[in-house]
Amino acid sequence: MRDEKMDNLEQLPEEVKRSAELAGIDTSEKNRSGSFFQQDNSILCAKSRQKGVEVLAIEQALEKHDWLKDYYWKAVDKHKDEYTMAAAKGPQRGYFLRTEPGVETTYPLQSCLFIGKEGIAQRVHNIIIAEEDSHLHVITGCAVNTHVKGGSHIGISEFYVKKNASITFTMVHNWAEDVDVRPRSAAHVAEGGTFINNYICMRPVKALQMYPTIHLLGRGARASSGSIIMAKKNSLIDIGFRVFLKAEATSAETISRVVARDSSKVIARGHLVGEVPGIKAHLECRGLVLSPKASIHAIPELEAKQENLDMSHEAAVGKIAEKEILYLMSRGLSEDEATSAIIRGFLKVDIKGLPEKLKAEVDKLTEMEYGI
Amino acid sequence: MLKIEDLHLKVGGKKVLNGLDLTIEQGEKTVMFGPNGAGKSSLLYAIMGFPGYEVLQGKVIFKGKDITKLPVDQRAKLGLGVAFQSPPAIRGIKLKEMLAICRTSASDAEIKKLAEKLNMADFLERDVNLGFSGGEAKRAELLQILVQRPSFVMFDEPDSGVDVENVELVGKEIDRYLSGHAGIVITHQGYILNFIKASRACVLLGGRIICSGDPREIMEDIKSKGYEGCVKCQARKGMRDEG
Structure with a gap:
């Protein structure tokens, strides 16, 4: 070559x-x-x-x-x-x-x-x-x-x-x-x-499928993941993180934010496997579906193979709560402005280790997509 | 300033208001009493124009303009404001950003001063209402209203879940603000009326305002005889009118 x-x-x-x-x-x-x-x-x-x-x-x-x-x-x-x-x-x-x-x-x-x-x-x-x-x-x-x-x-x-x-x-x-x-x-x-x-995925793709697997093998090893996914057009996105906590005092945290528009389909996975006592793992997945043709399928999995594990997950998927839109409208925003403000807020997740410039880039892209 | 004529309201398939009439002038502070489920909050949301609060008949006139069919944001722009009883938490929108959304003319310095006055300075960087206690959420609502500066404000139970000390703080600020404007305060606890010098009280029952008068007298009556007393009083009045 x-x-x-x-x-x-x-x-x-x-x-x-x-x-x-x-x-x-x-x-x-x-x-x-x-x-x-x-x-x-x-x-x-x-x-x-x-x-x-x-x-x-x-x-x-x-x-x-x-x-x-x-x-x-x-x-x-x-x-x-x-x-x-x-x-x-x-x-x-x-x-x-x-x-x-x-x-x-x-x-x-x-x-x-x-x-x-x-x-x-x-x-x-x-x-x-x-x-x-x-x-x-x-x-x-x-x-x-x-x-x-x-x-x-x-x-x-x-x-x-x-x-x-x-x-x-x-x-x-x-x-x-x-x-x-x-x-x-x-x-x-x-x-x-x-x-x-x-x-971070902010542009359309035909089909993207990945499930990175992290093995925490030594005492006190840590894993964290943060994802921001804006699915558009006909994108099919199937992603998640899998973490095996195989040693004492290991911990894992995985956070994702998914926005599905147009006819996109997102499968947001997460699989945390606790294999020894005393590990700590948390999975958070939030998704907003913004079009009747779009869909999000959240599959958070926790697998505890021992006693005395601290494993939790929270997943919330749905459309924007009308109550939140009305709240902002009662303060003077139009319906579109309120919707954009909520999406921008939703995507503003604090990702560890994200360089300032890239963070600014993500904010800029969000602003371009959902700016007022 | 606000005039409601013969308002019939349906919420979730149930008729809630049956020909309610109410007029509130500039500078008037009206306290609204009524048992749970009487439709007090529904009235506020209907005035604000929330979808799902279906006006079957009647009109809402604000500053001489029929606003019955206006969307929520346009009512807000005309000068209507509401402080919610249980406001929603919005992830990713800080209280500080909410205040920027609310802001009509307040300066940064004024906003900072108001936040300090309401003991909310430490909450500015937090997502609005997320993990706020009942009292904190009420103070956050009041702060937003003071920054928004609407000419007519509706406070939905600003005292519920608020500790005694903060009821005084919140009550005094509401009183001060309403003195220069106008509004409605819904309350079940009489205590906040020690600080809000309401010009009159109304009792909402059976989908209508059945009684209005001196706030303290009405509060005392409700305390001693309950809303049952209002029903009986109303029945006596009815008999007298017919007689």
Whole structure:
């Protein structure tokens, strides 16, 4: 596979830059400690700007580090489904991100998986490792070129959070109406480690299905996830987080906000499995259905396999309460203004580890969609 | 300022008001009594124009304009306001943002001062009414009204769930505000009337105002004889009228 190397993302064509920026990518790279950019199946850029932080194409990483094969297809089962098997066939594209022991990324790393040509089948396999006592912050943006309508993306991501380390991984999806998306992700979190996984989807997609699985393996390991999903047009979105709490004093929290418009269909899942006593887990899922043709199916699952567990969930799905609209109208807002204000408030969830700029971007998009 | 003529109201398939007449002038503070289910809150929501409060007959005239068919927000813009008995909590909208929505002419400094006066300064950054106690929600309602500055305000049980100290605070502020404007206060507890110098009281029973007069006298009558007493008094009046 021939890769065209770029020194920096400023060299990207303007329209590519614009699309990538909407997915949280900082093409000036001013506030990034490293960048990876894959367009279709070519890697355009993979470089780190910080000592102790590795940003490599996965192929190079496998050549460089003999030990990496022990992590390759370890968290995710190669034979899990037709998508993992298709990804395993190669060619092997994707990224390798790693912080060495004790290192903390000054700025987030960024990775962009970009579909530039119509009908492309993009295949990606990523490995992200935070070594002991290190802290790795990643923003990953998936986007398509302005003219692209269709294509497919299969992305395998394997995360390894070592002892007392942390990974904050924020993924922004800006696909197009005819793109099929199948991420397959899993994380292993060791003693005292923290894995924060955020997900934002604000543009239409054909079908997106993912169920990242997080294994809390060491004492005191923590997982948290926050998702904001604005489903539009004919999007079919089936997503959730699954966390296995396998060690003492582990905890997990997963929060999601879903807005379903037009003819979109969202299945919002969550599955927390408590396997040892004394763990703590909470799942919160709230959804607003804004069109008679849209639907949200919330499936929160709690599985307690021991005594003395603290596991809870709250799920609320429905249309906007008329009482709330009338309340705002009685203070002078029109019905449309009241509805927008309620949706904006609904989507204003405090997501841990979300960079300020991206938070501002989410607020801006919300404002564009539901601004007064 | 507000004139209600022969109002017949249906709520959830049930007739609630049967030809209610009521006139309230500028500067008038009217207290509304009536047993549970008499339709007091329904009357307020009908005046505010809430859907589901179906006017079968009659008119609501505000500042000389027939508003019977106007939507809620336009009534609010004309100067009608309501402080709810159990306001809904709205996630993601802070009290501070609610005040920005309510604001007609109040300055930032004035809003801050009012929040402090009502002991609500610590609540500005919280989602409106979410996890507020009964008393806190009532103070938040009053604060919104003071920022909104409507010319006619309806307070739906501003004293229920409020501790004694705060009833005084809330009562005095309502009195001060209504002195320059006009409004209706629904209450079941007489205590707040120690602070609201109401010009008159009305008793709503059987879908109509059956009695109006001095607030303290009427409150005392209700306390001693209950609404049963009002029914009997009404029956006697009826006999006298017929006789």
